[in-house]
Amino acid sequence: MSPAEIRIADLTVSHQRRAAVHHLTGRFAPGSLTAIVGPNGAGKTTLLRALAGLHRPDEGRIEGAAGQVALLPQQSSLDRAFPLTCLDAVLFGLWAETGAFRAIGRAGRARAEAALAAVGLQGFERRPAGSLSAGQFQRVLFARLLLQDAPVILLDEPFNALDARTSAELLAVVKRWHGEGRTVIAVLHDLDLVRRDFPETLLLARDCLGWGPTGEVLTAANRLRARMMAEAWAEQAEACAA
Numbered sequence: 001m002s003p004a005e006i007r008i009a010d011l012t013v014s015h016q017r018r019a020a021v022h023h024l025t026g027r028f029a030p031g032s033l034t035a036i037v038g039p040n041g042a043g044k045t046t047l048l049r050a051l052a053g054l055h056r057p058d059e060g061r062i063e064g065a066a067g068q069v070a071l072l073p074q075q076s077s078l079d080r081a082f083p084l085t086c087l088d089a090v091l092f093g094l095w096a097e098t099g100a101f102r103a104i105g106r107a108g109r110a111r112a113e114a115a116l117a118a119v120g121l122q123g124f125e126r127r128p129a130g131s132l133s134a135g136q137f138q139r140v141l142f143a144r145l146l147l148q149d150a151p152v153i154l155l156d157e158p159f160n161a162l163d164a165r166t167s168a169e170l171l172a173v174v175k176r177w178h179g180e181g182r183t184v185i186a187v188l189h190d191l192d193l194v195r196r197d198f199p200e201t202l203l204l205a206r207d208c209l210g211w212g213p214t215g216e217v218l219t220a221a222n223r224l225r226a227r228m229m230a231e232a233w234a235e236q237a238e239a240c241a242a
């Protein structure tokens with residue numbers, strides 16, 4: 001796995017002309033493990049989706065991400081009523097390799113079965129994905145990421161609403177990715193988890209309030225600034241003017 005660096009230069013991303021990420025500059029070092037933290041509405045998901053190429057920047061640049069990333073979206077953003085088996089859901093991870101309409105061969109199926117087994121879901125291949133618990137479904141999405149085998153992994157609230165055992169097992173998968181030299185970036189709200197397991201942190205409140213070693217970024221002063229900025233956001237704020 002060749003390590004991937006992502007460089008961000010003066011990035012602004014807006015929704016309906018309102019800036020969600022504002023003039024962000026910095027880099028995710030190759031093979032780094034970074035938490036993105038900040039209050040609700042701070043622009044964390046917007047940044048992750050911009051890194052995945054799903055939001056176009058209004059200004060600035062993202063370099064090094066194109067074709068390199070695999071994204072775990074927030075579960076709440078997914079339609080689980082879609083009639084898919086667990087195996088099919090995992091096989092979506094091969095789209096980038098095979099294209100949407102090319103048949104998946106036996107080798108692809110074997111890889112998908114192995115990925116399901118790696119996240120503790122051996123025997124779930126034919127189960128409808130819609131019948132799974134939230135924790136089981138998150139395991140399926142992790143299996144899909146395993147199959148994508150990307151140098152950069154983007155995770156949006158990967159441990160949200162999971163029990164302690166599922167969280168611990170999926171955190172072990174994240175650490176394995178980091179150990180393999182992948183660049184891993186996760187949006188998280190649990191600051192104890194961030195302090196314990198994520199060496200780097202980006203603290204976002206639309207603007208960047210700190211980006212570097214977690215202990216230096218998650219200071220009481222920085223967190224207070226983030227909270228105060230969140231409280232000050234005017235819903236009718238205009239487009240970025242600076």
Ligand SMILES: Nc1ncnc2c1ncn2[C@@H]1O[C@H](COP(=O)(O)OP(=O)(O)OP(=O)(O)O)[C@@H](O)[C@H]1O
Nearest residue numbers: 015016019020038039040041042043044045046047
């Ligand atoms: N599709 C959209 N259309 C319009 N506004 C949006 C859209 N997506 C996000 N926003 C707005 O952009 C801002 C940033 O949202 P975003 O989801 O990136 O924040 P977040 O930090 O991930 O929040 P949370 O912690 O609540 O998930 C918010 O004000 C949100 O209302």
